[in-house]
Amino acid sequence: MQVFGSSGTRGVANEELTPAFVLRVAKAAGTAWGADRVAIARDTRYTGRMLADAASSGLASTGTDVDRIGVIPTPGAQFYAEREGIPVIVITASHNPPQYNGVKLVGRDGIELAVSDLEDIEDVLLAESATVAPWDETGRVQEIEGVRRAYVDELLEAADGETIADANLTVALDPGHGAGSLTSPEFFRELGCRVVTVNSQPDGHFPGRDPEPVPDNLEDLGQLVRATDADVGIAHDGDADRAIFYDENGEYIVGDAALAALAAAELEAGETTVSAVNVSQRLVDVVTEIGADLELTPIGSTNIITRIEELEANDERVPIAGEGNGGIFFPSFRLSRDGAFTAARFLELVADRPASEIVAPYDDYANVRFNIEYESTAERDAMIDAAANHAQESDAELNTRDGYRLDHGDAWVLARPSGTEPLVRIYAEARDATRAQELAEELYETVADAKADA
CATH class of the missing domain: 3.40.120.10 (Alpha-D-Glucose-1,6-Bisphosphate, subunit A, domain 3)
Structure with missing residues (x-):
């Protein structure tokens, strides 16, 4: 696929991901789906409303009615899709930095589209073969209220609320200014938890931390766990489809x-x-x-x-x-x-x-991850070629399902291009931290040298 990657399509808003592009994507989706109604949701990003407006216009131009369900976690949008039996376009860049935004497509069953379905929409998009309705058959747009509340109610019904409530847990929550700010505090309180928060006001500039829930961005959460004697810390990404945890000592859980x-x-x-x-x-x-x-x-x-x-x-x-x-x-x-449901399942374990x-x-394995940015296709290709050559020269078992993974028996290392950002990612894992660091650094240096020579 040229447009849709491992989780939709993303880019810097108003530069790579423009309203004009989002409108084209929405027209292609509306044409391929052939649905009478499609919903549009978004996360808290500053450019979310602008791009949701573009998507709404694109859908309406194909004769599709549009339900605007507002800011809601991506899984909440998927709940709405399944409940109503209609597709959803979600304007989100998930964990990417604030300047990014993106488009994620969800089917009428509430499930992200399979590769074959994305390819159908991409074919319409690239061929510019979207259909346009006559002026008096264009779609109508309506604002839908109460979807966040209905989503929380569904979560409450699915979680083991009795077990969690009986444990009298204190939860330290960092929704990272994202869409989970509007649902997760309410959800965990109604599960019977005492909830303390940081970065819980929705803000598309993400002033407290970047949306990706990685240790470097979550120091405040660890401090909050320790300061409040919480049983667990929970962090989300920008659209709250992920959950990362801290233990009762304020230590990050891999x-x-x-x-x-x-x-x-x-x-x-x-x-x-x-x-x-x-x-x-x-x-x-x-x-x-x-x-x-x-x-x-x-x-x-x-x-x-x-x-x-x-x-x-x-x-x-x-x-x-x-x-x-x-x-x-x-x-x-x-x-x-x-992210909220995953956290509830983890709370069921913490209750015990x-x-x-x-x-x-x-806790027996150490993990190392490096990211290397690239600015051109030439740099990207040079780095991937270098990783391939490194892999071919290694005695380790090679897996090329996605990038180049080398299994050494006691450890492994992987290089692959990101599907959502202009990065080549390098991962390594071993029982010994020094071993993981050495493997990752060796591959990093090989790839970085190739970028410098590109």
């Missing part, structure tokens, strides 16, 4: 450890989980111990969703799937990443024992 702990609680022998090619050994160990199966895909929610659907079509049960970035699926609830004990079995 996302892969949280995923492993949740998988250990969900999986049974003979079942299957799905993750991406940068999967942690933590999850591999859980799957092996339980006697379950692990399927790997290219990185990105679209790829994971597609594989889950294929497995379920063959009557294989997939109770949990996801990546170590906090984006986790519980398909029996909905085939979407939902401290968060630090929950993830203690999965």
Whole structure:
């Protein structure tokens, strides 16, 4: 695909992702879908309303009626899609920096579109073959109220509220000024938790921290956990489809450890989980111990969703799937990443024992990640070629499902281009922190040298 990556299409707003481009995407989607109604949602980004207006105009021009459901987490928009049986266009750049925005497309079943469906829309977009309705058959636009409240009610119904309430938990919450600011504080309070917050006012400039919930952006959350004697800290990204945790000591919990702990609680022998090619050994160990199966895909929610659907079509049960970035699926609830629901499932575990004990079995591995920016296709291609050459010269087992992953037995390292930003990402993991650092630095230097020579 030329336009849609691993999670929609994104770019710097008003530069790469312009209102004119969003209008074209919406016209292509409206044409390909052929739906009578389509909803439009957005996160809190400063440019969100501008781009939602463009999407609304594009849809209406194809004769499609438009439901404007406002600022809501992406999983809340997916809830609305499933409830109403209509597709949704979500204006969001998820975890990207404030200057970015994006377009994510959701089907009438509440699930992000599969690759084949995205390709259909992309074909219309690139061929400029969108249909336009006569002036008196253009779509009508209406504002829909109460969707956030209905989404919270659904979460409350799905969560084990009795177990969580009985534990009398204190939750420190950092929704990062994103869409979760408008739903997660309410949700956790109604679950019976005492909730203390930081960065909880919706603000598209993201003044307190950048939207990506990584340790460098979450120091305030760790401090809040310690200052309030909270049982757990929870952080979201900009559209609240992810959840990252801090333990009761205010220490960051690696996302892969949280995923492993949740998988250990969900999986049974003979079942299957799905993750991406940068999967942690933590999850591999859980799957092996339980006697379950692990399927790997290219990185990105679209790829994971597609594989889950294929497995379920063959009557294989997939109770949990996801990546170590906090984006986790519980398909029996909905085939979407939902930060609030993921956090509720983690709270069910915390109700039984401290968060630090929950993830203690999965603390044996050290992770390192580097990002290298590029400014041109030539730089990008030079870096990828360098990674390929490095991989071919290595004695490690090579996996090229998404980038170049080298498995050394005691450790692994991966280089791949980001699907959402102009970055080449390098990941490494080992039981020994020095070993992981060395592997990552070796590959980083190889790729960085290639960029410099491009």
